[in-house]
Structure formats: C-alpha cells, structure tokens
Amino acid sequence: MTNDVSPTQKALKQLTRWTVVLYLLLAFVAGGAFIARQSDLSRVEAQSSRNVAAFCALRGDLERRIRESQRFLDEHPNGIPGIPPEQIRDGLRAQRQTVRALSVVVCSD
Numbered sequence: 001m002t003n004d005v006s007p008t009q010k011a012l013k014q015l016t017r018w019t020v021v022l023y024l025l026l027a028f029v030a031g032g033a034f035i036a037r038q039s040d041l042s043r044v045e046a047q048s049s050r051n052v053a054a055f056c057a058l059r060g061d062l063e064r065r066i067r068e069s070q071r072f073l074d075e076h077p078n079g080i081p082g083i084p085p086e087q088i089r090d091g092l093r094a095q096r097q098t099v100r101a102l103s104v105v106v107c108s109d
Helices: 007-075 085-104
Strands: none
Touching: 007 085
8 A cells, every 4th residue: 555645745744834834823822922021001000109109209309398388477477688578479480380280199198
C-alpha cells in the first residue's frame, strides 16, 4: 500500500497547521495587550486617586483661607496700611472662583 496524498491535500493540511499557529499567535498577542491594558488602568486609577486627594486638599485650604480673609475684612473693614480692602476682596473673589471650579471634584470629608 502506498500513501497517495494529493498535492491539494498536502497544501490543505499545511494551511490548516499555519492557521492554527496564527490563531495561537493572535491569542498570545491579544493576551499580552490585555495584560498591558490592565496594568495601565491600574496606574491611571492610582494617579486619579492622588489627583483627587490633591484637589480636595487645595479646595479645603482655599475654603479655610476664604473664611479667614472674610473674618479679617470683618475686623478691618478699611484694610490695613499697605493692603487696601479692595485687594482682599479681589483675592476672595479669585479664591471663590477656584473653589467653584473645584466643586466638580467629589471629596470624602
């Protein structure tokens, strides 16, 4: 008995092998990309948490400064030598505007 395999059958068998190899390679690359993406997401989440903490600290500090500046203006309605009340009010407006801009950040108090 001779093993008579036609050239078409040989080509089909080789094509099947290469298809399997390419699918395995594709799965390997996709798996690597998925792992890399998960790692990137973890780093972004960690950075996001640090950014939120910094923005919350900034907002809290500005809110404290606003209270102190308002109290200062109440005690010194005419300002003090070298610092007119308009300058303090301008600073208060700028700080309030920054606090409003930071109001989109959700802080756990």
